[in-house]
Amino acid sequence: MIQSHYMIANAPRRQPLYVQIKQFLLRRIAEGEWLEHDALPSEWDLADEMSVSQGTVRKALTELVADGLLYRQQGKGTFVAPVLSDWGNALLQSPGVFDELPDRLSCEFLAISRMNASDDMAVALQLRRHAPMFRVRQLWRGQGRPVALDEAYLPAERFDGMEARWFRSGVGVYATLQQRFGVRVVERREQYRAVMLPREDANLLGLSGAALEEPVLSLLRLSVSSVGERVEWRQRYCLSRDLALLQKAG
Amino acid sequence: MIQSHYMIANAPRRQPLYVQIKQFLLRRIAEGEWLEHDALPSEWDLADEMSVSQGTVRKALTELVADGLLYRQQGKGTFVAPVLSDWGNALLQSPGVFDELPDRLSCEFLAISRMNASDDMAVALQLRRHAPMFRVRQLWRGQGRPVALDEAYLPAERFDGMEARWFRSGVGVYATLQQRFGVRVVERREQYRAVMLPREDANLLGLSGAALEEPVLSLLRLSVSSVGERVEWRQRYCLSRDLALLQKAG
DNA sequence: TAGTGGTCTAGACCACGGG
DNA sequence: CCGTGGTCTAGACCACTAT
Structure with a gap:
């Protein structure tokens, strides 16, 4: 599912791992696997599941947080953000x-x-x-x-x-x-x-x-x-x- | 100048290293050490200069890029962004x-x-x-x-x-x-x-x-x-x- | 070829939250 | 106490740019 483009010689260009992880999580959120305010698996669990390092998962999650799709609480976990309101942040x-x-x-x-x-x-x-x-x-x-x-x-x-x-x-x-x-x-x-x-x-x-x-x-x-x-x-x-x-x- | 708060037992709370690095670079930019479109030292040089790892410098630079103060060009370097126009991105x-x-x-x-x-x-x-x-x-x-x-x-x-x-x-x-x-x-x-x-x-x-x-x-x-x-x-x-x-x- | 930013890993430790 | 996110390191390799 998730594959590095460094490990595949002469392969066509692939997205960086963290981008693949973003898209993978995006799809799972869209399919309703986790609802608003549900906790995602921990960074380590996700890393194990996808056979990547925790730092790589972390980078993907950080971008999804920046996009407003997730939020984090130190000591507790990473959660699905409520949907953007029709007014956004206005x-x-x-x-x-x-x-x-x-x-x-x-x-x-x-x-x-x-x-x-x-x-x-x-x-x-x-x-x-x-x-x-x-x-x-x-x-x-x-x-x-x-x-x-x-x-x-x-x-x-x-x-x-x-x-x-x-x-x-x-x-x-x-x-x-x-x-x-x-x-x-x-x-x-x-x-x-x-x-x-x-x-x-x-x-x-x-x-x-x-x-x-x-x-x-x-x-x-x-x-x-x-x-x-x-x-x-x-x-x-x-x-x-x-x-x-x-x-x-x- | 730059010091970790992990290495100082019972010390008062300190900012994370990458935040200190941000502020340090911010000051040097404000003082005119580098002008618009000037290249900063490479991530490795900055890391050596401040005795931190390249990854930590990178995190600081990434946030300054997000704030619009720097921009990066792969293979070339990291540069001081031109000042925000009075119209911003509008x-x-x-x-x-x-x-x-x-x-x-x-x-x-x-x-x-x-x-x-x-x-x-x-x-x-x-x-x-x-x-x-x-x-x-x-x-x-x-x-x-x-x-x-x-x-x-x-x-x-x-x-x-x-x-x-x-x-x-x-x-x-x-x-x-x-x-x-x-x-x-x-x-x-x-x-x-x-x-x-x-x-x-x-x-x-x-x-x-x-x-x-x-x-x-x-x-x-x-x-x-x-x-x-x-x-x-x-x-x-x-x-x-x-x-x-x-x-x-x- | 050398130098830069970009990605990824493995491992360590800190800070916070809750049982 | 444990599990979570948050920070930091050292080292590796890839991709792009210029010479």
Whole structure:
């Protein structure tokens, strides 16, 4: 299963051992062998199982921790990290206040529908033109008040069998991809803009009258899975009158 | 200089060797011992110099690479990375197009002035109320047209002696902090909002008439140095009619 | 061919957490 | 006390770059 490329003369190029180990563990996590917060075998057990040294296993685990797929606790073990939330590490804070703790957000499912990919969407997701898509709409609330509106677009053929009831309990899109398809999102590219909210979305965010003239923060997101597959295109509108979106920049 | 905490019985807690090595190298870089793109001594030479093993040096270098302070080229060496640009890894792209290459931005110095910290600013930068600050204003252009307006606020006591001419050639704030004070920015926390541009800033961005009613992207940034010091508070307004700000989210 | 970073091993010991 | 992750060493060999 795991083989070094140093031991095989004249063999075609192989990945380093620790990369093979990463992929091996990634597959086992995706297949549900360990659930969130489950402990993996110890570094030594994994090393024995795969006939490599503990240091090599350690290097693989360290990268998976950096990718956010695992977390470690000294003296206890290495565990499967909870799935990335639909907000990632982003927070909503008061503008200008960087040390504030955020409110918890709740997610309300609105609707799921089918449509065809726009040209930009198809290019970004590496699909053919007008490829069939699911559109999942969700409303985020903080302290009961609407704060953001999401439209997540997912390739219908890749995620065949998607059902509305999976979302009814307010579970996020990323959690659903993990639970139902074994897909873990690890990378996101986000574009930020300031726009006026499209009129038809305004009432969902509870805007009316003068508030219709308020600018909103538009976030366009391309989500990539742990195996490099582009799996989601998302449009989010955030009300930013009283809240700012915090990101730690890389 | 470098000492293990394993070899000293009953000694107070010491940092791991590789952390000491990081700090040691960080200081030597800050002091200008090596300039941008200069090669560091080889891992083996550094190991001999500090009487540690090559693997330990390697671990320190790997973390400095991850922090963006160094870069490596196999077969050649390890080099000092160019200073982070005032845009970090962020790019301006066409909305909805994630694979586009960005235009180069040019920086035009506008003015430097003295003022006192606002309350939010003082808290974020861990200064006393109304602490004296420098305000550096710069205008960013892409293909000749204004795209963003920056107001960088720097603690005047920490950066005593700051001069306007340091900025006249269009050099960024981060480059100046590196060159003049040996301070390297490595972490940034950014808040995004959508706002209407303050009237007095609009003409700097070339806005007039109906364009005054365009929303702009507001970015509020707290910059932290390689030694954890909070060194800058920045307000940026980005025109987002035709351009979106791309970030890779962590 | 020499010098660099990149991978891998085997073994040692430390620090933390929990029985 | 044991089992876990965390650090460190010494040595080996591979892969890339330049001369």
